[in-house]
Amino acid sequence: MHSRPVPSCPETDVVVVGEALIDVIDTAAGAVEFPGGSGLNVAFGLGRLGISTAFLTALGKDHRSARIQEHLASAGVSMMPGAEHLPRTSTARAILDSKGSAEYEFDFQWDLPAISPTFLPKVLHTGSLAAFMEPGATQVRSVLELFSGRCTITYDPNIRPTLLPDHAAALQTFERTAALATVVKLSSEDALWLYPRWSPAAVGRHLLGLGPEAAIITDGGSGSYLWSKTAEVHVPAPAVAVKDTVGAGDSYMSALIAGLVENPQAVFDDADLTGLGTAASLAAAITVGRHGANPPTRAELSGSLELAHTSRKNSND
DSSP states (O other): OOSSOOSOOTTOSEEEEOOOEEEEEEETTEEEEEEEOHHHHHHHHHHHTTOOEEEEOOEESSHHHHHHHHHHHHTTOEEOTTOEEESSOOEEEEEEOTTSOEEEEEEOOOOOOSOOOSSOOSEEEEEGGGGTSTTHHHHHHHHHHHHBTTBEEEEEOOOOGGGSOOHHHHHHHHHHHHTTOSEEEEEHHHHHHHSTTOOHHHHHHHHHHHSOSEEEEEOGGGOEEEEESSOEEEEOOOOOOOSOOTTHHHHHHHHHHHHHHHOTTOOOOHHHHHHHHHHHHHHHHHHHTSSSSOOOOHHHHHHHHHHHHHHHHHHHO
């Protein structure tokens, strides 16, 4: 790893450090494969939103890796070198319930290449399996420590209980990583698993006490809750006919990061939190309204934001 980053590279605003894998979804016509993984989905979503993004990940040198790289390239995401060093590209078999929610069975390996960004991005993001599964998780924390205090760091644990060590060890890993972040986002399921019987507000306050400037909990159709040391807001979820929830949290995260890139002076007051949460919620709503991890483009999200603004204006007139 490089000992320290060098000054900012204007071509890349965001670096995502995370897993990339192939989702295998069983259908009546047989198994269908799609590029997936939380890190990949966030990077792809950022590319769709027009944010210059580089992706640091680990892959095999096989046809599934080629599929993943083609997918990212289609959104304009650049791959950082050295990714293809694993024996095979990881997979996750998705099992959808009657409501379209997904559970996953993983064949997963995670070990980062011996490289870190040599430029200072505006935002560095990590989360999910990449922040928990060794040996890569220790490498991820090393990258975060390298950049902590130098740029905005976002973290989404995206808890997968069946792949984690015991609760106490996972909680310790989560809190060590959260302490390095500027913004931490959890789903309500993440919060319940990490902090059983705690209220969302108690979790939010606790996360701020670890060091982040903002904490967020998303709760599906109930919307999202955003806290900082000076503000607390609730952003309702847009009404939408849900096709499935695959990639919804990652779309929320992509739009949130895009908002941070576009408003680098954010102080996380009521207006900042409301703006960030509104755009992120709309991005997630667009995603759940169609099948698969299919995040919005910049034009789609801008159109939804304009419609939401017009609707609010008309209701206030």
